[in-house]
Amino acid sequence: MDSNKPHPFSVRQLLNLVLCTLVLLNCSVQAEEFYEAELLFPLESWHNHGSCIVQCPNGDLLACWFHGSGERQADDVEILGARKTSGSSTWSKPFSMADTPGFPDTNCCMIIDPEERLWLLWPTIQANLWESALMKYKTSTNYTQPDGPPAWDLMSVLHVKHPGDFPEQVRTKALEYAGKARETELVKAWVNIITRQAEDKLTRRIGWFTRAHPLILDDGRMLVGLYSDGFSFSLVAITDDLGKTWTFSEPIVGGGNIQPSFAQKNDGTIVAYMRDNGPPPKRVLVSESSDRGETWSKVTDHPVLNNPGSGLELMRARNGDWLCVYNDMTDGRHSLAVSISHDEGETWPATRHLELRQSDEGSFHYPSIIEDEDGHFHVTYSYFIHTDQYGEKVGKGIKHAVFNREWILSDE
Template identity: 25%
Template sequence: MADFNDELTAQSEKPYIASNYIPASTVQVHASNLLQLPNGDLLCAWFGGSQEGISDICVHISRLRRGGRSWSQPQTISDDLNRSEQNPVLFSNPRTQELWVLYTAQPAGNQDKAVVRYRVSKDEGQSWSEAKNLFDDEGLFIRQPITVLRDGTWVLPAWYCRTPPGYRWIGNDDISVIKYTHDNGKTWSEKEVPESTGAVHMNIKPLQDGTYIAFYRSRWADNIYTSTSKDCLDWSAPAPTSLPNPNSGICFDVLPDGRLIIVCNDSRFESGQAKREGLYDDITPEDDKRQNQPKQTKEAIWGVARKTMTVGVSSDRGQTWKTKVLQEGDGFCMTNNSRTKENRELSYPSIRVDGDTVNVAFTFWRQRIKFFRFSVDWVDS
């Protein structure tokens, strides 16, 4: 049984590293996303309820005030009683300073029926507008934040959960796209990332030379993938890095000295490992039209242990990495049922660099969001 301490407690002062857990008001929590406000407060959003895919899953948010040592009690900020509301992404509109939360809303485990919605706060997250659909597209999913280009264009990475007619989604044919807007979210255009089948959760950052780099989760549970762009609109095809990936979320940022810092699982699928036939085995019937689908060149792999949350640093744009363990764990995730407390995954990290301080949040056993704060010196030690 984990000791879910609320107080930010240092494990080391030199180099500095401290951690705590964000309070939870639901049985299951997952998919955190961090955002630092102009006043220095840190916000964390995630989804929580009884179990992923069930309609009581809603978006929740908590705040760590600047200089504070504990997170506020969660506030629920979505309320569709018929859909599972997942993968929140926080965004601060640079023109108006309004706070946005974007998230997906889907019936049961049918990600191919998801829509992307948003709400806006004019008081830094104390109150929110009514939910609206951001796009008309069905089957569109998000996980990573908006990038604002030098000319003011917003770029939102996304992916389509596609499946043959008459079958349920299992992730075999997902592709990445970018949605972009020149008018602060009023109208949007789209470009597909070439040859991106299976490469999802696209995370984009600008580099010091003015170009852009992205990293992706792999449906094939093999490696993290990467691609580059000169303008953040037209991207190269994703190619595998040396970092492993168990078909789980990743997140990266850029340090003040230009190095890349990534948080990810140190695991991948190996021949002979146990795997699941689909993500939502716990809540869907056996005859759910997931079996006997038309064969793809590759098939998504689920159930690989999401273990050992690792920090990686690269000085050569992701070609090579120096890694360090942030959290040990066996990462068992053959069930999404949090009521039985069998799930021990470490997953879905979010990272925000604030000068020489690094903030990281991730799913801990689907029971809490765990938060770490450490100095860049800790990474290099």
């Protein structure tokens, strides 16, 4: 044997070398962070707020939001949309998605159902008060064209009719939430007020509207989170036949728990995270359902996640992680964060900020989040810059950010 000749690798050694190389390469790929962001359109003085984003079956991104000279007080408010076609680096010019002439259309959300129909859900504000909201929805099977709005196949009103003895449900759940404080005069007054509201048929049937993505369960049931500013609590609209018929959950009653967003646990439990419009401490508010959204547990404060009285979104990723996008403080909307949980919301070990500014610089809020077919996360949110470096007013827009899991986990 020639001692100067290199000793050949055995098959086992060669295999080990290849496997080690693949592991190292895979780790390097997984460790690479990715984040990009851009405005859907230049900042403007018009009010642009309350966005939602979906990915279409052809890979396009579709966003919607409401736009006008104000919110419920202005009659020129409409739902606008924009599309980012697959492979494009820019968003289309905004186009009209819904417009009720002479009435404000607000708080829109979208979902694509198992039959690949696009849903747009939103309220028309009938008397310039949130309490006068009338829920509507549209569906489309033709929404992937490169230009212009979807071609709508159907538009309908989502009439809210509560099951059972709604006033008694409201009263019982309010007392359960109050606990030992139920004997105080303030709580007694609150319970009496919302019970009287619930006893009025018109009051309990209007004023409900959307904010976050609906949730579609494995069996096709769709849960649409609704809330009322008049009652300052939430409930769920349920359809098992993709909108042909609707039922409604019992009310989810707490101290200002509105704008529910959902995720489902491995055991089937559905968890709702809600905006906190109640008294301090300001936390994300939580309720759970073990019967596919029909009844809900007592509303509680989340032990970790703050909320200043601002919209949020919760989602379950395909690998089982949960993500929450929210204003991570108890006061103000100048910090917008995304947090990730590996144990279905028990702990949230990693957080990254989409925006982190001084309180007088801007507001960044009402986020919407999805996971695309490549495993990237997309968030749209209201992007309000109050003043520039010279103290001049700047404007409002909708911002889109896309990032991967590694970008969030770099904080873990």
